[in-house]
Amino acid sequence: MLTFFTQSFKNSFRALLANKTRSFLTMLGIIIGVAAVIIIMAVGAGAQSLILAQIKGIGSDLIGILPGKSDDKGPPASVMGIVITTLTYDDIEALKKKNNVPNLLNAAAYVKGVETVVWENNELDTNLNGTTASYTEIESSNVEEGRFFTEDEERSLARVAVLGSKVKEDLFGQSEAIGHKIKIKKHGFEVIGVMAEKGTVAFQNYDDQILIPISTAQKLILGINHITMARAKADSEENIGRVIADIEKTLREQHNITDLSGDQDDFTVQSASEALDTITTVTDALKYFLAAMAAISLLVGGIGIMNIMLVSVSERTREIGLRKAVGATRANILSQFLVESMAITLIGGIAGIIFGTLIAFLVALVAGALGYEWEFSISIISILLAVGVSGFVGLIFGLYPADKAGRLDPIEALRYE
């Protein structure tokens, strides 16, 4: 039995080597399909690791408060760029009161915009972030030079600005920034501090922004009364659930919402881990889509194999006749051709694994070079899946031609021209 299989494999390789170009082209469908499976699994895992790292960067004890209600599992409309004005500075002040949300450590409000900043002859388009004095605590950000603005300045329309490290660099270069006057929308602001470099966390660049007191940004620059979003921190991770419930209760009181089921809410309170779930839903959908593409590729590859095996069977009709004449049974012939089609798919599968791993490694390399925390991982499961699927494809699509070969009448086969 063992010698029979080694013999079958030898025969298969001989047949495959005899038509190198044809064998390669036949394998191509399988190579692409298997490579796709490997790449999808690896890139999927890499993207997930990236998102996880980003979310961890914000801190899992962080709670986001957004205007507008989120429907089902999707994010609230405000994320999509629709302006909703239901959330205000007073709402956040209410949250900070101990009897409203006892387990709240602190909360910060934000208004955001993009403005041109001018210093002497230098101009720079950057993100304007009007926020509260609690910003440094909420975002775990540190001031490198000078100081952050105070709660008094936050409320008194003070014209002070704290620069992100990149803005400082672009606007002032090596020279001193503290104490200088910059202009935003023709209003002069005094630079009182420069933030330490932080990089990109949760897809938000912390270095390319200017921080000014929220009231100043609302009244002087943007001319609005609402806030874009708010963030809150719980005193411990265990209390996140309680804090979210308390925040929701407080905001309903603030907005005179009597329906406690949440259906009437005009805001969304979400923890970082919940936001992660939302993102995972999206990446999972993408993964399934790509997996479907891979499946189609494998299917097409399998049909190609069936086609070429049928050609091979009719080309080797006389060989089949001879083998039967010297004692091969129907099962012998059938298994010979099955082994051959499985050999094609398995070799194709192995080539696909190598090819796919190479691509996934390149993606990880490029992502790493771009500064993302991209984890390169090829799971055993994806390799087993690829080998299993390609072997299965060879078996299924090889079955019909192999059966046809096995059923050939030896006399007809021997006479075949």
Next chain:
Amino acid sequence: MSILINVENLQKVYLSGDIETRVLRGITFKIEKGEFVSIMGPSGSGKSTLMHILGLLDRASSGLYEFEGVDVTKLSDNELAKMRNEKIGFVFQAFNLLPRTSVLENVKLPLAYSNDKSSMDSRAGAILKNVGLEHRLTYFTNQISGGEKQRVAIARALVNEPSIIFADEPTGNLDSKSGTQIMEILQHLNNEGNTIVMVTHETYTSEHAKRIIKIMDGRIVDDYLVAKRRIAKDGEMLK
């Protein structure tokens, strides 16, 4: 002498649609061990069909066929394959060797479907030496001449030590010199005790056998021993 093949009233009818073609119309004869029989007849006489049935590649429509005393008409396809593997050697007009495969591998082909391998494995080389091809073992079959190809085919037919060798127009695709060599080998094998049944339409070739069975329109029209047997002597082969 023991009876190797016993056929009685063998019939073969092909049905295509409503048209019935009677290829064999009652064939009866016996072949004993050690015989060298030529089955002769023009094309369409049914001689190839008869050889296919005798060689267990085909089944008769009716009649008795005993091979070594076994009624083979009742055997399953797999049992027939096993008998072909163990008892029968074939030599075809078109050689039917595997391309891109060495001479030695071709000779060993029947072993792939046999249970008793080890003894035959060593035999392959020895048989190739007997047919004068020991210098061609590793050659591919597309690198050797027609006469050499047929000698490889004969070696392949011998490797399982069959009870009988069927040769279907063995010299049909060969020049006269190569043909003579093949006949010399077959006669030599017969002298060593091998039973040989050869199908041919040439009187000259058939006269190398000891006995001739003539077939016409599916019936035996003559069955006689060759009085003046031709002896193939090429001189270069088989010292």
